[in-house]
Amino acid sequence: MIDESELKRLLSVAALRGGAAAAAFERVYRLTSPVLLGVALKIVRRRELAEEVLHDAFVKIWRNLDSFDPHGTAIGWMSAIVRNRALDLIESHDMSRVDSYHDTTRSSHLDSIDDNPEASLDRLFDWGSAEGADQSLARKRAAAVLRGCLGELDAPERQSLVLAYEHGLSHGDLAVHLQRPLGTVKTWVRRGMEHLKRCVERCGGAAT
């Protein structure tokens, strides 16, 4: 379990760049790298590429420790950096070339996606881990509201959002995978986010 308040403390020690910084950052790495490698692997789907994403992301995290906003969650901030690096990688020229070398078309790659949305939802939310003692109530409530609001979406909207987020799928990938026209899928994603935002605001669940 990742202790969010401990993680924030370690990040702030590392940000000071003093004698204790390296040890603190190593601890951050030990605590978070398995789950962050999982995030990368869901998107790039190849172990060696996911390890590269993880490495690059930690380089970026180290260099940008100053820009972490302590109002947010540390693991959320770090996983956004990992996600962005992974998304960059899968759309780079290289990746499509590497894929073609391995004779995997994008659509067969899509076939292997496990898309039980309920299981995906469970993977996207960690009920126990994000709660430091100090802020547990507000944070727990925000997570519960988000989860509840996702549950209220129409199934196709929920499935589109969860698939796109977890696996880094594009609109085109989603259209292939869900076997629906591109325009339909784009609408699901857009409306899904609109409905989600409205629901979260109505429930007052936005984390502050």
Add this chain to the structure above:
Amino acid sequence: MKLGSHTLLDAICAEYLIGTLKGHARRRFERALREEPLVGLRLRDIERTFTPLPSEAIAVTPSTDGWPRLMRELGLEVERVPWYRRFGLWPSLAAVSAVLALAVAITVLRPEAPRFTDIAQLAGDKAPATVTAALSSDRGLLQLRASQPSTAPSGSSYELWLLPADGSAPRSLGVVGALDARVTVPVTQVSELRRGAKLAVSIEPTGGSPTGAPTGPVILVGEVS
């Protein structure tokens, strides 16, 4: 755009967060994010709506090489040294044993570290360091060692290129943040990585060349021997 009504901007922020904003549009959005405070404000607002935290259920143990490699690239062992200075006595002995302990730790942590053979020396007038490229015994990994630690300037990455011996177009071997790095050699490039081919490093936007060909200055070149 009217103040208080940002429907379009909000929609783009949401696509960015979900990850469906791709390619050129994604990079343009990231530039706007750096330059336009309003974009950052709206993104943070949407983030408050949608920030699932990754679950332990997806955790995968990284390779044991992960931390030592990161430490080398970020130069963290240097920052780790000062503790012994507080003890005053035997500083050099302490340093030696720290280095030994580190060497042992790295050896123990990487019991099956691949063997590397140097295949090229890369140099250039504008480069911060010279670089030795070495290929693993299974030819799957290319390791770069810089004469001194050099990380890419802020907002940019280094990209390693293979210039095939037959003079055909450069092929990217990977994007790295520093000149001490390891890249996986794509299977079909392995055969191109032979005598007469060249390796080169260019400076590219963060994340690598957007076009698939070098776009920034080439700072290092060396022939494969």
